[in-house]
Structure formats: structure tokens, C-alpha cells
Amino acid sequence: MAQNPMPRSVTLSRALAPLLAVLSIASQAFGQAQTQSDDIETLLKSAPTVFLDCSSCDTEYIKTEINFVNYVRDRKEAQIHLLVTTQSTGGGGTEFTLTFIGQLAFAGDDHVFRYVSNNTDTQDETRKGLVRVMKIGLLAYAGKTPIANRISISMSGTGKVSTNEVRDRWNYWVFSMSGSGYFSGEQSQRYYSLYGSLSANRVTPGWKIRTTFSANKNMDRFSYEGDTIKSSSSSKNLNTLIVKSVTGHWSIGSWLTASSSTYSNIKLSISPAPAVEYDLFPYEESTRRQLRFLYKAGLYAFRYQEETIFEKTSEHLWGQTGSVTLDLKEKWGEVSATLEGFHYFNDFTKNHIRAYSNLSIRLVKGLRLNFYGSFSRVHDQLSLVKGEATLEEVLLRRRQLATSYNYYGSIGLSYTFGSIYSNVVNPRFGGY
Template identity: 30%
Template sequence: MDFIRTEITAVDFYRDNQKADVFLLINTNRSGGGGRQYQLIFSGQQNIHKGRADTLYVNNKQTDTDFEVREKLTRFIKLGLAPFVAKTIAGEEVEINMKTDSDMLEDTLQESVDPWNYWVFNMGSDANIELEELSSEINFGGDININRITDKWKISLSGRIDERLRRTIQKEPRVDDNGDPVLDGDGNQIIDEVVNNFDVSEFGFSHQLVKAISPQWSYGYDITGRQNTRFNYKFQASFRPAVEYNFFPEAVQNSRFLRVNYGVEVRNNNYVEETIYGALDETRVLHSLRASLGLNQRWGNLEVGYRFRNYLDDFNFWSTGLNIRAEVRITGNFSFYVRAEGNYVKDQIYLASGDFTEQDILSGRVTLPSAYNIDTRFGFNYRFGSNLNNFVNRRFFGRANFVGND
């Protein structure tokens, strides 16, 4: 926001959007090429601008840097504001450059014919290392993604592998068989170091194919495979054909959507440890219903998701869940947000039998039985004072990007 305010000085940016002459709503969606598409909705609210509206779209490539994204976004915001500014006194001082680089035009013409036929390939890896005196943790992984997305088709293939290596050192005073301390030559109790090593491996792949048969109906399938030792899966493979209905056409998906998805899934589970139900390998069939609602309006944004599933061979195994994400502006100065997810679980068929050590549990190597899980975060914000302070001053900004303790 600081960059936009410093680049666009012909207008004042109001903290209270209800008092502004022009309201700008920015929606974003990921495009088929891996980049992002921004939808800019300009709405005149007051004075001579009331009732005037316009919408622009900004497409960014996956390879664009943050600077390139914000520079292009700012340029389109300028274009969208130009008709509004032209009707004010400030328009007399604004200069618009309508020249375009010939090389840019040539690149645009070349891009209209795609030699890749909309296929996009992406490979990457990442690592995280944390070191302390008595513990260390190393996480590393890699992934590959291949997709082709058009208005009618959605095809994707992906794979991911992760490895987590954790090492802890516990210092324990040495005692003899009678429980008495063991001393060294100087009379000090000997301290032993007990080293614990933990290794958690995960890998998985997925393939999805979706075909649109109307602006609101689509069908397709998902194929997945994964290893997850924390959930006792040596390997799990699944196939889920499904149909989906969107109550709103895809043309307005940036602003609102309500999708209902139903599918039947076949799962083959191969377990690391025998489960509490006595299984080491099993194939189960289940069905699931998923619904998602999304609204992105001037008052804020709201996303609600719901799911229900149960195994068809035993209706006693089922689960349901609800999640809500909302950022709502009640007035121009008062807003609140909420992130909440809750699940009621009665289908933990993967739970391993047997006893586990405290270290197994604390390190996250195993999953404990639980009938439910809830995760919430919420808050509010009230701002008052000047609505016209557009100065940007970044002196003494931040903590030099350090995340630890000063």
C-alpha cells in the first residue's frame, strides 16, 4: 500500500472507505499459468462520481517478481482512476503517457500463439534448519507440478516429498543401582547426555482432471497417493470421481461463488503398524459432500466451507467439519476478522495399536485419538483520527528482518 500511495499522489487515500469519492475493490485469483489475476472494481460513491463504475483485469506471470507485480498493479490502478480524476481540478495537472514500447507490443502478439498449448511445468525444493545447543531440526523437501488450465478443462499432476530430521539431547545425572549419584574424580556428579533421533518421512502425488459441461456444471476425478508415517500410512492410494454444481457462473467467481461437490471414493490403505481394528492393509469405499461459499464485496470478504463423509460399508465411521474465514468492515473505522475450523471425527480407522513413548507423542510421530478438533483465531480493529494522512515514512522501520529475540 505504501508503494501505491507514493506512486499515485493526485488523489487522497481515505482510511474510512465510506467517505471516499471512489471505492476500489481488488479481488485476486490464481491463473492457469501459475500467476495471479487481479480484478479491479472502481465504484463512484459521492459527488460527481456517484453511480460511475468500471472493472479492469491485471494478469501477472508466475515468474514476475514482487516489484513487477506491484508496479503493474499500480499502473492499472492509475488507468482506472484516470476517468474519475479527469472530472476534477487535479486532472489539469495530470499527464498521461500513451506511448507503448514496440518490443512490448511484439511480445504481446507472440504470446497470443502459445507453443506450449497452455501446459505449465514447475519444479522446486526447500529446506529449513534450526539449531540450538540441545536440539536441532532439519526439514527439506521437493515438489513438481504440471498443469493445463483452460475455460473447459483443468488437468493437474503434482508430487511432493518431505523429510523431517529431529535430534534432541537430554542431560541426566548418573546414578547407581541404589539411586545414589555417581561422582567423578573431583567429586562432581557425572552428567550423561542421552541423544534421541527422530525421522518423519512424507511423500505424495496427485492427479486431477475436470471437464466443464456448462457454465455451472462440471465433472471429473482425483487420484492421490501418499505416505504419512504420522497417520500410520505406509502408503495410501485413492480414486474419487465427482460432480460439482456452482450456483453462480464462473464469470463472477472473483466476487462470489457457491459450489456443491459430491463424490464417491475408493481408498486402499497400507499401514505401518497394525491399527486398533486389527488391519494392516484394507480397501474401503466412502462418499463425501463438500460445499463452499465465497463472497468478496465492499463490506469485506467471507469464505465458508463444509464437508461430510462416511464409509459406505459401516455408517458408524463418519466425520464432518466446518470452517469460516471472514474479514468484515462494520463501519468505516471498525472491522473484525475471524478464522475458525472445527471437525467432529468418528472415522480414525488409521490409528495404530500398541503403546507409544512420550517422545513419539511429543515429536509428532504418531496421532492420538480425538473425537474433535477446533482451531480459532479472531479479533477486531478500530481506527480513528486523520483520514487524510498519506505521508509515507519508513525511517527506523522494522527489526532488520530478524525474527528472533533482540
């Protein structure tokens, strides 16, 4: 007896049952993921806002690695102004000072951290170390917001920390050598430049010793209508500085410089000069602010390559220098300015006054002023060669010429407006 066929609707329901189960599970998983995504987005809206004030930082890397805060373009919109300043260490590395300045809801909640990179560190190692310290500083603020519920903390390494005193077999001495060459050319002209340097430095809290020797040579060759014109210049410089820390504001020290220069008509110049310096602010605040007053006096001994306009082939003079330098790195921008004056004791009319400055200031929201420049009044060109300079020496700048002043400068304005947030990093098509 034949069996009645199963109703088609029942057969279809049985066939679709596994597919419907999979879709139901996927729907639930997607709903949970969507809920988690929405939850994270909601938490991020309450996360601290940060204005990253660091001209030398890899900002895209920082934004990618530290994603539990919101980055804003204007400092006044930020709850945290993260100011990063740098200065060189005695070993040739870099000390980063990270100043976390609380604003708005975190006003008055300020912190300072430091990170030191070695001169042998790669760029990736440096930025990873800097990000690690940034995370530590920002957690103090993120921990006070709901985003803290989604942040996990871990410690790398399980070994015990050694309590033995570190012994430095180099006794803080750091030596370095460098050399470089540049060349270019075409059918009618060639140019090359060679440079090399040696240095020995030792920096401790009590003493600072820096010695550098460098040499440079430039060569031009031109071919024009069958003639060949060659021109060259060279220079050598030895600079030694020894400084003793006296107090938190005072230092004493001495310079020793020796040099030669075909451009300046100097066969040999030697100048030892003791010095004293006072900083209005404590030296420990040097990464944020300095107002230094420096005075030095010493001997200036010259031996010239050719007779000078004063009919001298050598001379020994005494002179003195005074300078004041202001360095500020604040929330509103950076200012660096120096005013220097010098004269010889035997003739006060042989002198120079120099002023140079570099500043970057945020005038109003989104508007920034950038300026750098220098101006000098020059009355101490004792080494000028007697006689007229050739056209080649003038055009190729192979010989120093008489002048009563020199200057250079640059000024610019930039204005940015629109969304205050700058969290997103998109590396597609490179930097375009």
C-alpha cells in the first residue's frame, strides 16, 4: 500500500530549519557585536579629550596606539594639554619631558613624566617608548571616566628587578664619529662636499664636558666656452666646553675654540674663555622655561692666511661677550630669543651685536603665527683680506666681504577650522 507523500510545506520547513538556526545564531552574534560597538562608541564620547602638543612626534602612530582618548585640534577644547619638550642627553640621546596639563574638568590636575631614548635607538623603538609613557600619564585621567571599564593593564616581563648599582665602565664618556659626502653634476658643472667629525662628551649632574672636532671641504668646477673654472673652500673647527654645576641657578665653565677657514682668511684662530652663567629659573625646569644670562671673557689669537685690510698677518687681542637667552615652551606656543654683544678691549668700536629669535604662537583658536629670524650689526671683521675679491670669489661665496650688517628671516600664518576632533588615521595613498 503506497504511503501518502509528506506535505510540501513540512518538507520545506525541515530543509530550512538548519539554515534558519545558523541565521538566528549569526543574528544574535551580530547583535551582540553591534551592541559592543555601540557601547564602545558611547564610552568614547565620554573619554578625555587631548590636545597633543609635540612637533617631533609621530602623531598618526600615537593616535593608533592610544585609542582610549579623543584627540582635538584646539588646546582650549581639550581636557588635557599634553606638552612634549625635548633636550639632548650627554650620551647623545634625547630626554622627552611630558607635561600633562589638566583643563576644564581636570583643571589643576597636572603631572610630569620623563622618557629617555638612547642614541642607538631606532625611530620605532623611540616612539614605542614614548607611547608607553604617554599611556601611563593618560590613564590617570581616563581612570576617572567610564572608558576605564574597557581598559586593561598588563606588565611585560616576569623577572626580578636587580637592585645592584649600575657600573658604567665608560664612566659616562660617549664617543662618536661621523662622515658624509654630497656630490652633484651635469655636463658643464660639478660639485662635491665632504664633512667629518669626532666628538667626546661626558655629562653628569655635576659636570658637563663636550669636545667636537669637525672638518669640511667644498669644491666647484665649471666649464664655459672652453674654459674651466675651479673653486674650493675648507674649514676646520675644534670646540671644547667644560661646565661645573654650582647651584640650581649658577654655573661656571670655560670654552676653548680653535679653527681655520679659507672663507674667513683664518689660518689659525685660538680662543680660551672662562665663563659664568645664571638662570633665573631652576635648571631642572629647562625643558619648559629658561632665562639665562651668560658672560665670558678671554684671549683671541689670530694667524691670517693673507694680509688683512688692517695690514696684519697675526694678532693677539682680549675681548668679552655678554648674552641673554629666553626659552619658553607653554600652552600658547614656543619662544626662543637671544641677544648677544661683543667687543675687544683694545678698541671698543670693534664689536658686534646680534639678535635672533624663533617663535610659534597660537594667537586665537586655529590661528598660528610662525617666525624665525636674525639681525646683526657687524664692526669686528678683522680678518678681511686686503685687496679686491675676484668675481668668482664673490659669486661662489669663497671669500668673506665687508659688511656692517646681516640678516635673515621668515614669517608665516596658518589657520585651521572645522571639526575639533582628529582621532581618525587613514594611511591609504600615503600622505595625500
